[in-house]
Amino acid sequence: xxxxTPLDLPDDFDELLRRALAAEPSPEFLPRVRExxxxxxxxxxxxxxxxxxxxxxxxxxxxxxxxxxxxxxxxPPVPSAPAVRIAPHIAPAVRQDPRxxxxxxxxxxxxxxxxRDAVVKPAQEQPxxxxxxxxxxxxxxxxxxxxxxxxxxxxxxxxxxxxxxAIREQIVPVGVAPVTxxxxxxxxxxxx
Amino acid sequence: MNDLASGFPGTLVSEDxxxxxxxxxxxxxxxxxxxxxxxxxxxxxxxxEDVAQESIAKAYRCFAQLxxxxxxxxxxxxxxxxMALDRRRGDRRRADREQVSNAQEAVSTxxxxxxxxxxxxxxxxxxSLPEKLRLAIVLSGIDGHDTREVAALLRIPEGTVRSRLFLxxxxxxxxxQWLATHR
Numbered sequence: 347x348x349x350x351t352p353l354d355l356p357d358d359f360d361e362l363l364r365r366a367l368a369a370e371p372s373p374e375f376l377p378r379v380r381e382x383x384x385x386x387x388x389x390x391x392x393x394x395x396x397x398x399x400x401x402x403x404x405x406x407x408x409x410x411x412x413x414x415x416x417x418x419x420x421x422p423p424v425p426s427a428p429a430v431r432i433a434p435h436i437a438p439a440v441r442q443d444p445r446x447x448x449x450x451x452x453x454x455x456x457x458x459x460x461x462r463d464a465v466v467k468p469a470q471e472q473p474x475x476x477x478x479x480x481x482x483x484x485x486x487x488x489x490x491x492x493x494x495x496x497x498x499x500x501x502x503x504x505x506x507x508x509x510x511x512a513i514r515e516q517i518v519p520v521g522v523a524p525v526t527x528x529x530x531x532x533x534x535x536x537x538x
Numbered sequence: 539m540n541d542l543a544s545g546f547p548g549t550l551v552s553e554d555x556x557x558x559x560x561x562x563x564x565x566x567x568x569x570x571x572x573x574x575x576x577x578x579x580x581x582x583x584x585x586x587e588d589v590a591q592e593s594i595a596k597a598y599r600c601f602a603q604l605x606x607x608x609x610x611x612x613x614x615x616x617x618x619x620x621m622a623l624d625r626r627r628g629d630r631r632r633a634d635r636e637q638v639s640n641a642q643e644a645v646s647t648x649x650x651x652x653x654x655x656x657x658x659x660x661x662x663x664x665x666s667l668p669e670k671l672r673l674a675i676v677l678s679g680i681d682g683h684d685t686r687e688v689a690a691l692l693r694i695p696e697g698t699v700r701s702r703l704f705l706x707x708x709x710x711x712x713x714x715q716w717l718a719t720h721r
Contacts, residue, residue, distance in 0.1 A: 367680045
């Protein structure tokens with residue numbers, strides 16, 4: 347380390363520093379250190395396995411807790427509804443308006459084939475009525491009980507304020523008169 | 539060495555015996571270094587030995603991570619330095635620090651007095667340095683460590699060591715000049 351520097355350090359600075367730091371420990375120093383080390387607490391061979399097992403357990407607990415805390419809340423089930431189907435349109439019977447007898451028949455509106463088919467096509471299926479699932483089950487149960495004879499008229503009358511006859515009267519098929527559509531005259535219609 | 543090896547407790551005999559042999563090697567290699575680092579701070583032999591002993595015992599407790607020689611020496615120097623500083627802060631005996639006098643050769647009383655005076659000035663100047671500069675200059679003075687060895691002990695680049703040594707020497711020169719003119 348002895349070297350000349352542009353600084354004003356004494357020439358023998360490095361030698362002085364070296365001698366100042368060249369102190370030697372006493373001869374008893376190393377034996378004392380060995381004795382001290384021998385007195386160190388015993389290192390158990392089970393220390394590292396136990397430490398590893400404890401660390402693994404803590405890590406597992408943390409992962410499980412984190413998983414439980416961050417699990418997304420299950421959304422409530424979407425209520426299932428029966429598929430919506432369009433009931434086929436029943437074309438009303440068109441009756442000739444006597445006032446329009448002298449009017450030459452006009453060609454109908456140009457409709458697309460698909461729409462015309464949908465309108466004109468006769469109904470092949472019964473209209474679908476949207477019924478709640480619980481109501482459907484209730485109706486089915488009621489029908490089954492009636493079919494099995496488990497639900498007599500008397501018993502049914504006791505559960506409702508009306509008699510069964512009154513209900514039967516209400517579910518008589520209702521006839522709807524056909525709607526009459528008059529064609530518009532050529533010169534229009536006078537609004538009153 | 540065998541005494542130390544037999545002193546290592548534990549049932550893993552072969553592993554502990556190997557560790558004991560390695561540690562004994564490190565102890566003989568670096569024990570004096572630890573003492574000198576502590577002595578450079580405390581300048582009291584008994585205190586320096588106590589601190590060095592403590593730091594070596596601490597190194598033994600984590601020797602599994604310090605089996606590499608360079609790593610062990612660097613760790614030991616840093617730990618001893620910090621422990622010595624802590625000891626000095628709380629030690630009232632620092633007023634009784636030894637003055638460096640390794641002059642075993644016969645010298646006259648005047649020479650001894652002059653040597654002690656210069657050593658006192660030197661240590662006063664060194665103590666006034668910032669800690670990083672002080673550690674670098676002290677390690678360069680112990681066992682004639684060169685820049686590369688000091689860099690390995692401090693685990694810093696050699697350029698940084700050179701910079702710190704330059705700054706330390708410059709500060710020491712100014713301090714010594716000031717002390718020489720004001721005493």
